[in-house]
Amino acid sequence: MNDFPPYPAGLRLAGRRVVVVGGGTVAQRRIPPLIDAGARVEVVAPEVTPAIEGMAEEITLTLRGFAETDLDEAWYVIAATDDAEVNARVGAAAEERRIFCVRSDDATAASAWTPAVGRHGSVTVAVLGAREPRQSARLRDDIVEALREGVLTASGALDHSPxxxxxxxxxxxxxxxxxxxxxxxxxxxxxxxxxxxxxxxxxxxxxxxxxxxxxxxxxxxxxxxxxxxxxxxxxxxxxxxxxxxxxxxxxxxxxxxxxxxxxxxxxxxxxxxxxxTSSISVPGLAQIPVTHRGVAHEFTVMSGHIPPGHPDSLLDYAALGRLRGTLVILMGVENAAAIAAELQRHGRAGSTPVAVILDGSMPTERQVLCTLASLEETIEAEGVRPPAIIVIGDVVAVAHPERYDAVPAGAGVALTSEEA
Ligand SMILES: C[S@@+](CC[C@H](N)C(=O)[O-])C[C@H]1O[C@@H](n2cnc3c(N)ncnc32)[C@H](O)[C@@H]1O
Structure with a gap:
């Protein structure tokens, strides 16, 4: 019987009872797609992973060993324990009740297989290989990628409404x-x-x-x-x-x-x-965190396109100068000197570390390090041109301890449970 190919079908499980036997990482991976399909998922296992426990509001958890009667009224079953004997019992009980059953341990003994699934717009791509899950997953990835890039077209899959x-x-x-x-x-x-x-x-x-x-x-x-x-x-x-x-x-x-x-x-x-947004991702690519435990508990993103003191400026430099966290400036190259001076006038130390990241994520990406006091001459000397992100704060020293002497006070202090 096992030489026959599988017969593919798209199960419509909304509102239907599906039993997952097992509470480990295999079950954990199988459950979310069932929830997404609207199934009434019941998990039976003596113990479950914290991730499954976290799904408790969306599923029914029965914390004990498997009993054959768990499958009564089910439409579909997944046997995903790490015990082959239990999986075999689940398979047998499903067979008796004429319920299709997937087995995570032994596909040859299962009455259903789970395909590698991907989605593109409203199209679902499901690949069933000859029990080669990695190969199926790779082919699925290739198909979805080709759809995304338009190499393959699935007319009707995407929303074309005006x-x-x-x-x-x-x-x-x-x-x-x-x-x-x-x-x-x-x-x-x-x-x-x-x-x-x-x-x-x-x-x-x-x-x-x-x-x-x-x-x-x-x-x-x-x-x-x-x-x-x-x-x-x-x-x-x-x-x-x-x-x-x-x-x-x-x-x-x-x-x-x-x-x-x-x-x-x-x-x-x-x-x-x-x-x-470049305000977080460009520092991130340059491996400068905008927050760091014990160093910066806030980051502020400002536009530097209007100089300090200009009637159209909406910035409160007295407040910005007092901040201790990270200041990220976009569109700030032209007015950098005036902004740096104004921040210092309002209390930010001239020794505050600064990184300027140009052309973030592009082949020409470049990073220049200095301090608030030396920002003007650095921009001049290094020929800094937009687009550039200016990051001001001790996180720059955390990222580049070789360049700045002082390890920021408080770096690495004990975690609170919020931060952990
Ligand atoms: C008009 S703002 C637009 C910001 C954009 N909406 C965002 O969320 O990133 C343009 C400024 O963003 C910054 N920027 C955008 N892309 C950048 C990149 N790849 N590298 C460095 N700075 C960038 C520069 O400060 C540039 O002057």
Missing amino acids: GVVLVGGGPGDPGLLTVAARQALASADVVVADRLAPRSVLDELHADVELIDVTKLPRGRSARQEQINEVLVERALAGKRVVRFKGGDNFVFGRGFEEIQACRAAGVPVSVVPGL
């Missing part, structure tokens, strides 16, 4: 795009992109996708934003699905909400795919 999707593209490396961002790009009829959006993924767009490069739009800054809003609304009202593709996250100095307001005012449906 409207605008604000998509954050991360700091520049296309590898740092989210899965949702890739899916949104694959669904677009029109892509409206900025200079800092990851450019190489734009080459992958289908030839009939209209690409609008807003850095080429003429006129001043706010006029350009009005034009962007107009393009988004006009294309969406013409029935197109428009992706507004920006670097980082659209809501961190990205004017994303102005675009939402314009869409709402015109009755255009709009949704958001958050991106990895």
Whole structure:
């Protein structure tokens, strides 16, 4: 009987009782997809992992050994204990009740196999190999990747309804795009992109996708934003699905909400795919943490595009100067000298460590270290140009103890349970 190939089927388990016997890591991996499918999951095991315990609100936990009657009224069973004898009993009890049963220990003895599963939009990819789980998982990954990149197309899998999707593209490396961002790009009829959006993924767009490069739009800054809003609304009202593709996250100095307001005012449906903001990810890539136990319990992200003292500045430098945590400055290269002076005037020590990270996540990425007092001359001497992130605070010394003498006071103090 075992020489026959499996017969694939998509089980619709919503509201149906599924019994998982076993509470270890195998069961732990099997349970979430069952919950996602809407199944009424019952786990039977004398002991369960903390992760399974954490699912207690979504499943029924029966903390004892397996009894054959556990399978009464079940539609599907997973035998996932580390005891082959128990798994065999589960298999036999399932067979007797004509319930399909997966066995984690012995696929040849099972009446059902679990495929390697991936999803792309509304399409589910399930690969059943000849009992070679790794091979199946690799093939599944290849298929899902090909769908994401548009090498394979699954028409109907993606949402093509008219409207605008604000998509954050991360700091520049296309590898740092989210899965949702890739899916949104694959669904677009029109892509409206900025200079800092990851450019190489734009080459992958289908030839009939209209690409609008807003850095080429003429006129001043706010006029350009009005034009962007107009393009988004006009294309969406013409029935197109428009992706507004920006670097980082659209809501961190990205004017994303102005675009939402314009869409709402015109009755255009709009949704958001958050991106990895450069304010955290660029320091992260450079291995500078924005917080560190015992060193920085807060981080503040500010824009440096307006100099201190300017009537349009919304920053409270007296408060910023008093902060002890990490200060991350975006768009700060031009005004760095004035900002550093103002922070010192309000109490931040001139010896505070500073890192400037240029072209984060790109092949040209570079990091320059200095102090608040030497920031101006360092920017000058090193030829620092935007895009750059300036990180101010003791976390820089934690990341580079070889460069700064003083180990920040308090680094490595005992953990509280909150921090642990
Ligand atoms: C208009 S702001 C947009 C920020 C973006 N929305 C985000 O969340 O990252 C542009 C500034 O972000 C910073 N920036 C963005 N990408 C960067 C990168 N890859 N490397 C360094 N700085 C970057 C620079 O300070 C740049 O001047």
